[in-house]
Amino acid sequence: HQLFEAQVEKTPDAIAVEFADRKLTYWELNQRANQLAHYLQELGVGTEVLVGICVERSLEMVIGLLAILKAGGAYLPLDPAHPQERLAYILQDAQVPILLTQQKLLAILPITAAQTICLDTDWENITQHSQNNPLNQATANNLAYVIYTSGSTGKPKGVQIPHRGVVNFLNSMLVSVDMTQQDTLLSVTTITFDIAALELFLPLIVGARTVVISREVASDGVQLAASIAKYGTTLMQATPATWRMLLVAGWQGNKQLKILCGGEALSTELANELQQRCACLWNVYGPTETTIWSTIYQVNQIGDRFTTVPIGRPIANTQIYILDAQLRLVPMGVPGELYIGGIGLARGYFNRPELTSERFILNPFSDQPETRLYKTGDLARYQPDGNIVYLGRIDNQVKLRGFRIELGEIEAILSEMPAVREAAVILREDIPGEKRIIAYVVAERQEAIAISELRRYLGKKLPEYMVPSVFVQLPTMPLTPNGKLDRRALPAPDIVRPELDEAYVAPSTTQEKALVDIWVQVLGVEQVGIHDNFFALGGDSIRSIQVLSKAKERGLSLSLQQIFQHQTIHQLAQELTTAKVSIAIAEQVQPFNLICEEDLCKFPNDLEDAYPLTMLQAGMLFHSEYSSNTKAYQNISSIHLKAPFDFEKLHTAVQQLANRHPVLRTSFDLSNFSEPLQLVHKTVSVPCQLEDLRHLSAAEQEEILASWFEAEKNNKFDCTIAPLLRFQIHRRSEDTFQFSFTEHHAILDGWSVASMLTELFEHYFFLLGREVSPIGPPPANAFRNFVALQKQALQSEEYQRYWMQKLNDSPTTTIPRRPSQKSADETSEVRVVQVPINLEVSQGLKKLAQSAKVPLKSVLFAAHLRVINKLCREPEVVTLVSSNGRPETTDGTRCLGLFLNPLPFRMKLPQGTWMDLISQVFQTEQELLPFRWYPMAQIQKDLGGQRRFETCFNFTHFHVYDRIETLTDLELLDAKGFNITDFVLLAEFKLNVISSQVELSLCCNTFELSNQQIEEICNDYAQTLTAIAQFSDKEYEVFVGGNNQQYIDDKQIKGIEELSIQKLKIAKRKTFHRL
CATH class of the missing domain: 3.30.300.30 (ANL, C-terminal domain)
Structure with a gap:
């Protein structure tokens, strides 16, 4: 770090590091690393203190590594892509007191005793510290980093590297590759691989530029080749596998590029290919235990004498010995085991003294008694010219x-x-x-x-x-x-299709056949079924690149991410189908870009953006504005909380929430422009009222709260005035309060409310000074991008044609009504009832989804369709299914808005087993997925305007509430809510993140359905879910007219708990997941 600090003085304004569209100069990088270093020192970081760092590739990664070293500590890199069990072992073994990470990674990290610092959301606190270079007591002999490598016992082992080895290595490499201030190095390696230290630190001690690219780009040959060109890369280090991936992707090379190749043996074939495409090529070699690379060889013309390129000669202050089993030097050209000595040697293995003694032996050729050699286990020999040739492994x-x-x-x-x-x-x-x-x-x-x-x-x-x-x-x-294992006699893998879980299913469509041909060529397997798993057949990242290349030759467009996510021919073929009709916005839509010139001139000065309404918003607003007695789409939630109370800080948190999210500063204008618009104001004041009830008894408090709640139902929003959100706080005791908020559904969907509440309370606790990470920057994505997607969909004839063909002759699925005692002018109310689902049934439903290889949503949707079929006695069912159009970006889940679009779902229930039903539901879902942006209101309009849909299915999994559960001083005591649905029957399924159990709430329109009907419907759902979970391989009955008796017999329903229908209550273990 001192070498870096010296360079900062020389070139403060030069670009030091770059990631995506973000750049830091040497001065800025040093400033931020210093602030974090001072913070770490405050927490006790100093010499010999290990600090874990588990972050995605980013500027924060570089800042974090530098800061740890500046604080005097040593870094322990962890890869967020590694299994949680492995991360847990390393953290436990190393006993790190502090872990640097990012907010989004907390959910995948194991439970640890280490104090966790998020480099994104904690930065506001970090910036309060000094920007000056910190003082520390670290010397050349102190630890710089510990890297865990694979261990033969089944557990990884930590290699301890001191500063002297790192400094010696960097200085030696500067001379070898002749790096200057004009160079740009492209960093592609995970920090858990020790060679990443070269990529991140070498440029920083000479004034050059480091460009860090993401894991996804680094693993995709096409994107990586583009990045080499885009950033004017002059130096890049990678393994032979990565260079081979680039060649497979069609990389033509760069005559300005200097290449370092290491990590495994470099074949002469690959070396010749690379030499033709670069300025200089070096082959490098070295185990982690001797600090990155120990030898280097500049590749010139390679003849036919070798199958692999020599690894060359030792770098500065490094000694290489090739010895026999008795530790005697072998003659020139004779193979022996390679031993390494010198300044680059590690201290040994962390907390593994016996293994350290075994692998780090005393140097028999030195007169200094403490000098050691590292026993590499590599077989090598000397050439007559003094270069070393690597021959393979001994162990x-x-x-x-x-x-x-x-x-x-x-x-x-x-x-x-x-x-x-x-x-x-x-x-x-x-x-x-x-x-x-x-x-x-x-x-x-x-x-x-x-x-x-x-x-x-x-x-x-x-x-x-x-x-x-x-x-x-x-x-x-x-x-x-x-009697020992004969490894040489282990047979080559058979080229025939291996035994898999899935039965062989031949390809049927043109795309499936094309993909099968490609897999057969790439994988060397004679037979591939459409449900065979790519990786089960022997696929890996290199073969994935080959698949992409051959698919491109056939005009098929795929990405590496798609192959990893959709690992069967069947799934990939559907991805290809989706790609043909998918609508996407290549770039973010800019503010006001969706507005015509005529309207732009009319806007007041206080707007930061404006765009049209979605059709769902327009329908909601029309219904709520022009029906004087309706309470639809005005949602009220009231939560009784036990938590520290500071109204000023809570009000601040509420206001800052609106400052960060445009939809919370949005109003609607339905009449003054060429079309109805939503207007985003630069600033709004969010109503947040406080009423102190501490002087009243509990009964009196409940009376006032009930009165407020009823009055709030009739306190309609004026949609032309922002915000369409307000808060009311009733203080009930010193440490309890009623937190209530009302919002118009036109601005927020369910996930947005969950995300909003989570962010609000996290920030409130941060303002209280609790150990909570500060909120990060506002999401870059905006709701207008969703509006633009829907606008494009409305202009697509293909979308309209699909839905017309799907629904033109569809029946109207209507739940039969029974005589009612209600008067004609009585308004509808919604009754919310919970359907009890016991633990056995819930687990059975999840296991069934896993064995059927479909989402849990598809299993629950199948149950919903079967219930509607039983109620209506029609084999063909038409219902709505809630579809989420949230942007699929890194911060898409943090973006607030109404991203819903209910989609019509038409299906004739098949005769057969429950599993047959589930399979057809999943297939039908996949078919309509590409057309999900087309608004339901427009579909209904295209069909003549007549209402055809009175039931709806929704499935949610609000795992964002996990973060609230970590706030130890926050306890949910009780909650109630009010919302009106426009459906006769809405089935709301959800997976509770805390209990991981399936839950079902039915929202029933009491004007249309009698209480007896509601109870019968609840019973139907309970019995159907039980039957699917326990008897998935048995046939079910499709109801067609008449008075068919229920198929499930007494034996099948014996285990069903007695159904208790009641108003929705919060369970004894109250969590935000139950809101």
């Missing part, structure tokens, strides 16, 4: 994609499985340049072991790069005459 350790892997670690974890008697893991290269980890297993009972189970088990415990590409089940392991 069971390999390198793949630059990562050092102990195959014994994979074997140890596989052997822990009860179904596995023996396991062996090897690295094979059946196709030149393509290395794969192959696992061989012998079953405990000689029964077939599901490949998916093996893969799933390892995936929970190991990083993705350590999970074998192929699994081979053997009756017995091949043995040598001495």
Whole structure:
């Protein structure tokens, strides 16, 4: 860090680091790193103190690493993509007192005793600290970092690297690659791989520029090639696997580019390919235990003498010895084990003294008694010219994609499985340049072991790069005459289709057949079914790139992300279908861009944006504005809380919430412009009233609250005045208060309300001075982007044609009415009832979704359709399903607005089993997904304006409330809500994040349905859900007219709990998830 500080003095205004569209100069980077370093020192960070850092690739990653070093501490890098179990082990083993991370990663991090600092949301607190370079007591012998590498026992081990090794390495590399201030280095490596230190620190000590790219870009050959060109890259370091990925993607090279290649053996073939495309090429070698690279070789013309390129000579202050088993120097050209000595040696392994003594031995060639050598386990030999040639491994350790892997670690974890008697893991290269980890297993009972189970088990415990590409089940392991495992006799993986969970299903569509052809070529498997998993067939990241390349040749557009997310031919083919009709906005829509010139001239000066209404908003506003007696779309929530009370800070939090989110500063103008518009005001004052009830008894308080609640139902918003949101606080005691808010549904959907409340209370507790992260910057996404998407959809003839063909002759699904005692002028009310779903049924529904390989939503939707079928006695059902149009961006979930679009869902229930019904529901859902932007109101208008939909299905999983649950001083005592739905029957399913249980609330229009009907409907849902969960492989009955009796017999419903219909109440364990 002192080398960096010296460079800051020389080039303060030069760009030091860049990520996406953000840049920091040397001065700015130093300033921010200093502020964080001072903060860390306040928390006790100093010499020999380990600080964990688990962040996505970003500017914050660089700031965090520098700050830890500046504070005098040592960094422990953690990859957020690694399994939680592995992260938990490392954090526990290293006993780090502090962990730097990001807010969005908290949900995936394991529980840890470390104090957690979020580099995004805690930054406001960090900026209060000094910008000056901090003082620390670190010396060259103190720790700089600890990196955990694969261990043969099944547990990773921590390698301790001191400052002297890092400084020596950086100074040596500066000379070797002749780096200057004019260079730009493209950083592509995860910080858990030690070579990332070169990418992040080497440019910073010479005044050059580092460009950090995301994990997604670095793993996509096409995007990576584009980034090399875009940023004018002059130096890049990567493994042979990454360079090969670039070549497969069609990269033509860059004659200004200097290349470092290391992490695994560099073949002469790849070296020749790279030489033709770059300015200079170096092959580098070195284990983590000797500080990044220990040898370097500048590649010139490579002849036919070698299959791999020499690793060269040692860097400065490094000694290389090639020894025999008795630790004697071997002659020139004779293979031996490679030992490394010098200033770059690690201290050893963290808390592993025995392993340290075994691998770091005393140097027999030194007269200094404490000098050591590192035993690499690599086989090598000297050439006559003094360069070293790497020949492979002596032990069971390999390198793949630059990562050092102990195959014994994979074997140890596989052997822990009860179904596995023996396991062996090897690295094979059946196709030149393509290395794969192959696992061989012998079953405990000689029964077939599901490949998916093996893969799933390892995936929970190991990083993705350590999970074998192929699994081979053997009756017995091949043995040598001495009775030891004969690894050379392990058979090559069969090219026929392996035994998979899924039965073989041949391709049927043109796209499926094209994709199967590609997979057969790339994977070397003779037969591929449309439901076979790409990775179960031996696919990996390199083969993914090959698939993309061959798909592009056939005119099929796919992304690497799609292959990883949709891992079967069937799913990928649907992605291709979706891509044909999908509508997307390439760039963010700018403010006022959706407004005509005529209207722009009429706007008042206090607006920051304006755009049209969505059709759903227009319908809501029309209904609420022009029906004088309706209470629809005015939602009220009232929560009794136990929490520290400071009205001024709570009011501040409410106001700052509106300052951050445009929809909370929005009003509507339905008549003064060429079309109805929503107007976003620069500033608004959010009503937040306080009434002190502490002097009243509990009964008197409840009376006042009930009176306020009833009055609030009739206190309609004026949609022309922002905000369409207000808060009311009733203080009930010193530490309890009633928190109530009213909002017009036209500005917020359910997820937005959950996100808003979470952000509000997190910020309130931050303002109170509690240990809560400050809120991050406002989301970059805006609700106007959704409006633009819908506008594009309305202009699409294909969208209109799809929905007309789907619904033109559709029946109207109507729930039969019964005679009512209500008067004609009586207004409708909504009765909310909960359908009890016991634990066994809830778990059964989730397991069924997993085994059917469909979302839980599809299982619950199937139950809803079956109930509607039973109520209406029609085999073909038309209902609405709530669809979410929220933008699929990194901050899309934080963006507030009304992103809903209920979609008509038409399906004839198939004869067969419950599983058949679920399958058809999922397929029908996928079919309409590409057309989800077309507004339901326009569909109804296209159909002649007649109302056809009176039932609706909705499924929610508001996991954002997880963050509120972490506020230890906040307790939910009680809650009530009020909203009016325009449906006769709305089935609201949700997955409770705390209990992970399925819950169902029915919102029933009491003007249309009698109380007896409502109870019968609840009973239908309860019995149907139980039948699906417990008897999914049995046939169900499709009701068609008449008085058909219910199919579920007494034996099937024996376990169903007696149904209790009651007004919605908060359960004994009250959480925000129940709001």
